[in-house]
Amino acid sequence: MARLSEAGLDAWYLEDGWLRRKYSTDGWPTTLMLVNAIGYLCEAAYHHADLSVTWAKVWVKLKTHSEGGITDKDFALARKIEEVVLWRPEAGGPLEGTPNKFVQAKK
Template identity: 65%
Template sequence: MSNEPLPLDEAEIRARLERELPHWYYENGWIRRKYRTGGWKGTLMLVNVVGHLAEAAWHHPDLAVSYAFVIVKLCTHSAKGVTERDFALAHKIEEVVQWQPGQEGGVLEGTPNDDARFRYIKYDSGPDPDAA
């Protein structure tokens, strides 16, 4: 019995992205997300987070890296399409990257986002306007 997940069909992928991951979009066989950063330091931090999560999951995305953004692309190459593995990793990436401890009311203050000197990532407030 194989452990290989089956690819999802495009209609299901699009519906699930809309419902579960509204900042992600489907394009050319991949689910994708563009994260905007405050500059190179934030970009490197984001790449390292995604790299750690992907390696821990043993499921590896393609990344496009620039000065102030990172594009994450997920598909399961062995299944030749998007599978549950891609959705699981996308959810984990979202959870970690979008974490803002200062909004939880706990003992961790979080990054002072109202001060541009410390802002390293642009947190989401709604659907991605750059999504296809």
Template identity: 55%
Template structure:
């Protein structure tokens, strides 16, 4: 039985998905996003977050990391290209890693502005 979520997307569909994911780019059958962090601690927090989401989704990215950045790369290996799975996971990663509760108001105030506590450099 065919599985639509594993069908390789047409270029137009890829472009439409990317329009909704600022910061993500496409090249050579992969979508990629680099998250800038303030330190190794922040880098590990991003890696662990992406790892948790990927494992829960059973769809696993390639990660490259250094002291103050993490690159996330997604493709569907079994389909040999980009599928709905890649964009669904990218969207969830973006929602969680990019979450800034201090901007929402409410009980959760967000990370203090003190650099000792900063961990990710938000581009919004």
């Protein structure tokens, strides 16, 4: 798991040959926004995640099918997903940020 930590992916884990992450949200509207954001990043990267979606949770699974396992592509996409979906405006900046729980950063 050292590689996950070194890659800044502490909340991600390896299971059954996949790089995985569970995100919790504050409800269905945020879940849909999260799925769309991940979908956009996957399409832009041309490297597609498997997603499982419920009312307030999204599970992301990554592996490179053509290579039969997890590659640098998966780590790069996981980092980009993490960066984008957990982004919040900095305190004291011009953007206020949502008061809602939104997407929770915890594992």
